[in-house]
Amino acid sequence: MSTETLEQEKVAQIAEPAEPLFSAKRKRYVTDPLDDDNPVTVQVLGICSALAVTSQMAPTMVMAIAVTVVVVFSNVIISLLRNLIPSSIRIIAQLGIVATIVAVVDLVLKAYMFDVSKSLSVFVGLIITNCIVMGRLEAFAMGNKPWDSALDGLGSGLGYSWVILAIAFFRELFGSGKLFGFTIIPESAYTAGYENFGIMVTPVGAFMVVGIIIWLQRTRNGYVEEH
Numbered sequence: 001m002s003t004e005t006l007e008q009e010k011v012a013q014i015a016e017p018a019e020p021l022f023s024a025k026r027k028r029y030v031t032d033p034l035d036d037d038n039p040v041t042v043q044v045l046g047i048c049s050a051l052a053v054t055s056q057m058a059p060t061m062v063m064a065i066a067v068t069v070v071v072v073f074s075n076v077i078i079s080l081l082r083n084l085i086p087s088s089i090r091i092i093a094q095l096g097i098v099a100t101i102v103a104v105v106d107l108v109l110k111a112y113m114f115d116v117s118k119s120l121s122v123f124v125g126l127i128i129t130n131c132i133v134m135g136r137l138e139a140f141a142m143g144n145k146p147w148d149s150a151l152d153g154l155g156s157g158l159g160y161s162w163v164i165l166a167i168a169f170f171r172e173l174f175g176s177g178k179l180f181g182f183t184i185i186p187e188s189a190y191t192a193g194y195e196n197f198g199i200m201v202t203p204v205g206a207f208m209v210v211g212i213i214i215w216l217q218r219t220r221n222g223y224v225e226e227h
Contacts, residue, residue, distance in 0.1 A: 021147065029151040033159030036221060040163040041214045045131040049123050050164050051206040057180045059119045060168035066105050066124060068157025071133045074098045075153035078141040085142075094137045095128065102127045132156055167209045175200030 019026070039045045046067075053063045077097050078085075085093045106124045109117035117124065127133060136156050141149040172178055174197045177185035185194065199205045 026148060026151055029148060030155035030158070033155040034162065035159075035217070038159045038163065038217065039132045039135075039156050040160055040210075041217045043132075043135075044214075045135060046160050046164075047210065049126070049130065050167060050210055051203045053120055053123050054164050054168040054171055054206050054209075055175065055201055056119075056172050057165070057168045059116050060164050062109065062113060062116045063120060063123065064157075064161035064164055066109070067127055067130065067132070067160055068154065069105060070098065070101050070127050070130075071136055071157045072150055072153035073101050074133060075136055075141040075149040076146050077101075078137050079144060079146040079149035082142050090142065091138075094134060098133055098137070099128050132160055163210075163213060166213060167206055170209050171200045171205055175205065 033039060036042070040047065040050060049063060049067075054060050074094070074097055078094060081093070102125060105127075106117070109120070109124060136153055140152045144152070169179065172180075173184060177183060177190075177196055197205070199208075
C-alpha cells in the first residue's frame with residue numbers, strides 16, 4: 001500500500017465525526033430493555049428476586065437501585081478492562097468485580113439503611129449471581145466501549161426496576177392495603193366488607209403478578225417465542 005493511500009485513510013479517519021453521546025443507537029441501549037428487550041418479561045431473567053423481595057415497595061425500591069448500580073458500574077469496569085482480561089478467566093474476573101461492588105453496596109445499606117438491609121436478607125448478596133448482571137457483562141461489556149456499556153447497564157437496571165416495582169405495587173396494595181407503609185385503602189372499605197388478598201403477600205401472589213405482567217406486555221408487543 002502506497003504512502004499516499006495511507007495518508008488518505010488517516011485523513012478520512014480524522015474527518016469522520018465522533019458518534020454523539022446520546023445518538024439514536026445509544027438511546028436504544030437504554031430504551032429497549034424497558035420494553036421490547038426487557039430482562040424480566042422478555043428474557044425471563046432475575047425472576048428469583050422478583051418473587052422474593054417484592055412484598056413491599058420500600059425494600060423493592062432499594063433492591064432496584066442496588067441492582068442498577070451494580071450492573072452499571074460492573075459494565076463500565078469490565079469494559080475498561082476488556083482487552084486486559086484473558087478469555088480463559090473472564091468469568092472469574094467478572095464474578096470478582098461484581099462481588100466487590102455488591103459487597104460495597106451491602107455495606108452501605110447496612111450502615112445507612114439497616115432495617116431495609118435486614119428485610120432484604122441474603123438477596124443483596126445474591127446480586128452477584130443475578131443473570132441480568134452476568135449476562136450484560138458477557139454479552140455486551142466485554143465487546144463494547146465504557147460509555148455504551150454504562151448506557152446498556154442503565155437500561156437493563158431500569159428495565160428490571162420497573163417490573164419489580166410494579167409487582168411490589170400490586171402485592172403491597174392488595175395484600176396489606178398500603179404503599180410504602182402508608183395506608184391507602186380506607187378503614188371504611190374494610191368496614192363495608194373488603195378484605196385484603198392474603199395470597200398477595202406470598203411468593204405465589206408474586207408469581208401470579210409476574211405472569212400477568214409478562215402476558216400483558218408480550219400480548220401488546222406481539223412477542224412470540226422462537227423455537
